Amino acid sequence: MKYADQDFEPFTLAYPTAPAIPLVCDSPHSGTTYPADFQFAVPISELRMGEDLFVEELWHAVPSVGGTLLAATFPRTYIDPNREVDDLDPNILAEPWPEPLHPGPKSALGHGLIWHMARDRQPVYDRKLWVLEVENRIGTYYQPYHDALREAIEAAYEHFGTVWHLNLHSMPSNSYEVLELDTDRTLADFVLGDHDGKTCDPTLVGIVEDFLRGRGYTVARNDPFKGVALIGRTGRPSEGRHSLQIEVNRALYMDEQQFEKTGNFANLQRDLTALSAEVAGFIRSLL
Known part of the structure; x- marks a missing residue:
């Protein structure tokens, strides 16, 4: 991770290096560059728990099979692109928001559009946020990311008449605990989310x-x-728009305390490269 002393590009975008297919992949939580105006009040290690570290590297082969790969550069704890813009807890604001807000279950956990709770339930801020600073985060980072994703998806749909979207994530190995779910189930290596078959x-x-x-x-x-805003916006199978969220357990490839790759990273990357080719083959068979 690094700190930025000025605004920076909010995403990286890798275009197909093989004949293009209507496959668009995005990693909205890969960002590790922390904006200068973040002004958080918790140890940086607590915020880094929110990073989907190395996800864009795990899926680096997507362009080589004909897909587009988009990845955020800003941290989700600063502003989360996988939330609707009105999924904001009004209690974290110093003044009224100018539009109606609809905070959902993620906001209740402190992980809405603007995170106000770290993973260990520490408050991220020792102050309330001004409307203008939240609006700046939306305009400088959140909206450009959404615009880039929408443009890639619409370009594929216009050209092919269909689009397949993979929303790529990693999940903490203690995800049930993080989500405050009381269960004796063991977290899977991968979780596939499609809003219970809807997207x-x-x-x-x-x-x-x-x-x-x-x-x-x-x-x-x-x-x-199950997936949140991004697959909910995109996935409408009846229109030929398909969106699937893929979560990979961080314990498979990284040390979650040291934020470093483990020796199995290369093996997992190889398997996801092969999966990318498998998905591409399926899509090509439909064209």
């Missing part, structure tokens, strides 16, 4: 699940992650 053709979900199980991984569907 993606089940054929693709099955292909991804079968591939991962064939490589020896455990896979769950929509437990405990």
